Amino acid sequence: MVNPFGPLSLTLQRRHMAFMPCIQHPLLPLQFPERKCESKKTTPQEIQESFGRCNIDQVAFIRHGNTAPSATGLDFDRQLTDLGRSQCTTAGASYGTSRLMPYYKHGALCSPAPRCVETAQLFLDASCNTENSLSGKPPLILDSRMYDGTMQPEGSRLFRSIGYAPLREYLENPDTNDANAAKFVLGGYARTSLDVIWEEVIVKHVLDKVEKNSDSKKGETLLFFAHAIYLPSAALGLASAVGCIDEELDIVLDTNTKEAQGYLVHIKDQVVSLLQRPGE
Numbered sequence: 001m002v003n004p005f006g007p008l009s010l011t012l013q014r015r016h017m018a019f020m021p022c023i024q025h026p027l028l029p030l031q032f033p034e035r036k037c038e039s040k041k042t043t044p045q046e047i048q049e050s051f052g053r054c055n056i057d058q059v060a061f062i063r064h065g066n067t068a069p070s071a072t073g074l075d076f077d078r079q080l081t082d083l084g085r086s087q088c089t090t091a092g093a094s095y096g097t098s099r100l101m102p103y104y105k106h107g108a109l110c111s112p113a114p115r116c117v118e119t120a121q122l123f124l125d126a127s128c129n130t131e132n133s134l135s136g137k138p139p140l141i142l143d144s145r146m147y148d149g150t151m152q153p154e155g156s157r158l159f160r161s162i163g164y165a166p167l168r169e170y171l172e173n174p175d176t177n178d179a180n181a182a183k184f185v186l187g188g189y190a191r192t193s194l195d196v197i198w199e200e201v202i203v204k205h206v207l208d209k210v211e212k213n214s215d216s217k218k219g220e221t222l223l224f225f226a227h228a229i230y231l232p233s234a235a236l237g238l239a240s241a242v243g244c245i246d247e248e249l250d251i252v253l254d255t256n257t258k259e260a261q262g263y264l265v266h267i268k269d270q271v272v273s274l275l276q277r278p279g280e
Helices: 044-053 082-100 114-128 153-162 167-171 176-207 231-241 246-253
Strands: 056-063 108-110 140-142 220-226 262-266 271-275
Touching: 044 056, 044 176, 056 082, 056 114, 056 231, 082 114, 082 271, 108 114, 108 176, 114 140, 114 220, 153 167, 153 176, 167 176, 167 231, 167 246, 176 220, 176 231, 220 231, 231 246, 231 262, 246 271
Parallel strands: 056 220, 108 140, 108 220
Antiparallel strands: 056 262, 262 271
């Protein structure tokens, strides 16, 4: 895989301390906006250990369900359709129950857009409100960056031209200008998504001394509900950061993220798999 790349830098300062200053991985096919790296590079092993301290084994990146145009005409206000609600319930009752439990109990990351919030609520209702549920329902952590990052003029222009398509069609567009724009915009969203994960989950868990779930016999899954076409770039960013090989990254690059479906990145095993509803 030959692609231009730049450093994926996660400089985080909280309480005047930098915890995850810089990540660089040679397989990363995204050109990230420049960010000053103030300290040593963080290795995939160190990242794995950080997730391990939070008892997080894997991160699930899930796209919202089917939507309709909003009455206001604003993208943010789009709501799920009846089909979309059904998709989210099916997803929660199927792969949510069978592959993702137990959930990281201290929070699920979610874009504040109503379609993502309702997706998360329906998904969690379907998977947690059962007699045999292996997990309690985590609270939603709404972070505006997970939506604001999708509102880039260049990103909107590219989407109007290419539409819903595999990530590779954006990053390896025959038009060099469009390809470079895609790498910059989607790379920026991936970097921001990793910032959100690090700041809202890892740092808060470690620094605030969140109590580890001693009752859990297995690692937990952190849920991340967001938007196509940006969702796969977030999954790709994390998969690259934890050291996944080309074949694993290709799973993200070559699939078109469908409604209420997504990607599962296993941190320690460095494996990526698809999250699909039955019959897909």
